[in-house]
Amino acid sequence: MAQKVKLSTIAEALGLSTATVSLALRDSPLVAEATRERIKEEARNSGYIYNRRAASLRTSRSGIIGVCVSDIMNPFFGEILKAIENELDRHRQTFVLCNHYDQLSKQRAFVDTMLQLGADGLLMSPAIGTPATDIHLAEQNDLPVILIARTVDGCGVTSFRGDDSYGMRLAVEHLIARGHRRIGMIGGTDLTSTGRERERGYRQALADAGIEYRPEWRIPGPRSRHSGFDAVSTFLKLRDRPEAVACFSDLVALGFMYGLAREGLRPGVDIAVTGYDDIDEAAIAMPSLTTVANGQSEVGRRAADALLARLNGAAAVESVELITPQLKIRQSTEGVERH
Amino acid sequence: MAQKVKLSTIAEALGLSTATVSLALRDSPLVAEATRERIKEEARNSGYIYNRRAASLRTSRSGIIGVCVSDIMNPFFGEILKAIENELDRHRQTFVLCNHYDQLSKQRAFVDTMLQLGADGLLMSPAIGTPATDIHLAEQNDLPVILIARTVDGCGVTSFRGDDSYGMRLAVEHLIARGHRRIGMIGGTDLTSTGRERERGYRQALADAGIEYRPEWRIPGPRSRHSGFDAVSTFLKLRDRPEAVACFSDLVALGFMYGLAREGLRPGVDIAVTGYDDIDEAAIAMPSLTTVANGQSEVGRRAADALLARLNGAAAVESVELITPQLKIRQSTEGVERH
Numbered sequence: 269m270a271q272k273v274k275l276s277t278i279a280e281a282l283g284l285s286t287a288t289v290s291l292a293l294r295d296s297p298l299v300a301e302a303t304r305e306r307i308k309e310e311a312r313n314s315g316y317i318y319n320r321r322a323a324s325l326r327t328s329r330s331g332i333i334g335v336c337v338s339d340i341m342n343p344f345f346g347e348i349l350k351a352i353e354n355e356l357d358r359h360r361q362t363f364v365l366c367n368h369y370d371q372l373s374k375q376r377a378f379v380d381t382m383l384q385l386g387a388d389g390l391l392m393s394p395a396i397g398t399p400a401t402d403i404h405l406a407e408q409n410d411l412p413v414i415l416i417a418r419t420v421d422g423c424g425v426t427s428f429r430g431d432d433s434y435g436m437r438l439a440v441e442h443l444i445a446r447g448h449r450r451i452g453m454i455g456g457t458d459l460t461s462t463g464r465e466r467e468r469g470y471r472q473a474l475a476d477a478g479i480e481y482r483p484e485w486r487i488p489g490p491r492s493r494h495s496g497f498d499a500v501s502t503f504l505k506l507r508d509r510p511e512a513v514a515c516f517s518d519l520v521a522l523g524f525m526y527g528l529a530r531e532g533l534r535p536g537v538d539i540a541v542t543g544y545d546d547i548d549e550a551a552i553a554m555p556s557l558t559t560v561a562n563g564q565s566e567v568g569r570r571a572a573d574a575l576l577a578r579l580n581g582a583a584a585v586e587s588v589e590l591i592t593p594q595l596k597i598r599q600s601t602e603g604v605e606r607h
Numbered sequence: 608m609a610q611k612v613k614l615s616t617i618a619e620a621l622g623l624s625t626a627t628v629s630l631a632l633r634d635s636p637l638v639a640e641a642t643r644e645r646i647k648e649e650a651r652n653s654g655y656i657y658n659r660r661a662a663s664l665r666t667s668r669s670g671i672i673g674v675c676v677s678d679i680m681n682p683f684f685g686e687i688l689k690a691i692e693n694e695l696d697r698h699r700q701t702f703v704l705c706n707h708y709d710q711l712s713k714q715r716a717f718v719d720t721m722l723q724l725g726a727d728g729l730l731m732s733p734a735i736g737t738p739a740t741d742i743h744l745a746e747q748n749d750l751p752v753i754l755i756a757r758t759v760d761g762c763g764v765t766s767f768r769g770d771d772s773y774g775m776r777l778a779v780e781h782l783i784a785r786g787h788r789r790i791g792m793i794g795g796t797d798l799t800s801t802g803r804e805r806e807r808g809y810r811q812a813l814a815d816a817g818i819e820y821r822p823e824w825r826i827p828g829p830r831s832r833h834s835g836f837d838a839v840s841t842f843l844k845l846r847d848r849p850e851a852v853a854c855f856s857d858l859v860a861l862g863f864m865y866g867l868a869r870e871g872l873r874p875g876v877d878i879a880v881t882g883y884d885d886i887d888e889a890a891i892a893m894p895s896l897t898t899v900a901n902g903q904s905e906v907g908r909r910a911a912d913a914l915l916a917r918l919n920g921a922a923a924v925e926s927v928e929l930i931t932p933q934l935k936i937r938q939s940t941e942g943v944e945r946h
Contacts, residue, residue: 312715312744315744315747315748332724340679341685346679353706362716364705364720365679365703365705366702366704367692378701381701385671385724405651405654408654494887494891497891523891525893526892526893527891529893530891530893548832548833549832552832552836552865552869553865554864
């Protein structure tokens, strides 16, 4: 490795003061943008590395935000993440990601790493079973937390999520309006606030229409495409098989539709199907999927903004900010044969 | 915030030496696992935070590995990542993730962050257009790099990827063996080594069978589901429309099959379709997708192992380690009507 490059080397090469170089490398608006870019270019070319570790012991901000969700491969989280990225990019915050796969130990290891690195804050969709004390621990160690998609009672911080109960009611009321009375619900569990809220919406819509809730028509399960596919065999064995199903998520619905087709049933014709999330794929699926747009972008954007406000001194407030979902009607509930 | 908890507080509470507590918190095998767990539990309960920032200025290892890919929402990368996670978990390395979306500036910002945090190493699938000097910069600053899925000429380090040219040849030879002569290729571009290699395999298989390459039957594009869906309109306008297509990836193939169905064509019956990657969804899709299993798990596992070897002193070697892919034959090339 070459000799260490110093600030003064860069300053000399460009005919600037070391103070200007130092400010520019910390992205200070005191230095004109064109000059900043020139300095960074020179720093890069000369192999200079700003030692943020040493610097972060001297100053209070590392410029790093941690983001932790159960599985970033789930497009629902992917879309929230894109909105978070946009927001943080605009504020020149770097972020690092972690999947916790709903394992508390993984989530804790990540939070510890963020504490140890002196991260500025944390956006997290808490793992199933997260105790409020885990969030208190981060907060007490000066790591502000904002929750996304899920809530933890007593956590003391703000959560941003879609109004899941209302959204599922929209889907089930739509199925009822299409003339269906035998309506099942596929996927999701009561281990997460999301699962509990969506099931509550399903049962409310049935109750409001005077339709009895049938426990055997509620087939819970993980929120994956495979889980939806696998639920078909249970579904087909039901007595008085439902003529419509409201699925916990789009992935579950898309897997369920694959499974129906495998058994020679036509989704949208023989069985009406709704999803939840309105991921990109919903509009091009075959049949296209009636679903509930969940406001992922708004969840991500507002959660990132709230965290940035915390970094700028706003106090922690325990509250749940609900984003209102919208129904998107497509072919999977139309009851019409399609090519 | 409560008063800072010291090592000695924990040691006293448990009746152990501070040296034992210190070793346990650094996961030293010198302390029995049960004792380590008891110490960590006490540390957690008392709110003790090990200051890795200060520690990493004193010692040479931070315990952090950076992982950077174009888009972790692509299941191809997701499956590589799971294998990496398994390997790093076993070696008690924490890792942090970043998407570069094939933007060099994002990739550079992440590499800089890793350098500044004193990360131990980097696993990356280099963004389109990554110059070898970007990898030299990391290496010269004591950040060992291993490449996954893509190669950069002159980078000086090891890359692990599937043998893309051979894999695509397997898919196209299978289509030829099924009796097809008019075979298109959908998706991918020549901007990545993967895209170039897969196209090379496609053209080789045609040439070996004495079939002329028709440039208009090569429809390039991004490697997304939407891109495959959108390619259908171009495909349907082709003169002498191909009767079979080899797609760049499973996502492209699945989107293409949605698009064919939308136009009243039966994938696997009217048009034979192959994918590439064998993602989880391929086996349950309707029709199930003939594809090339790409060895993602092996790529991830071996790349992580190679990086761990570098951390333990192995020298950098420029080489490309090819993992041999396998053909998986399913319904989408069977030519049989299915429910």
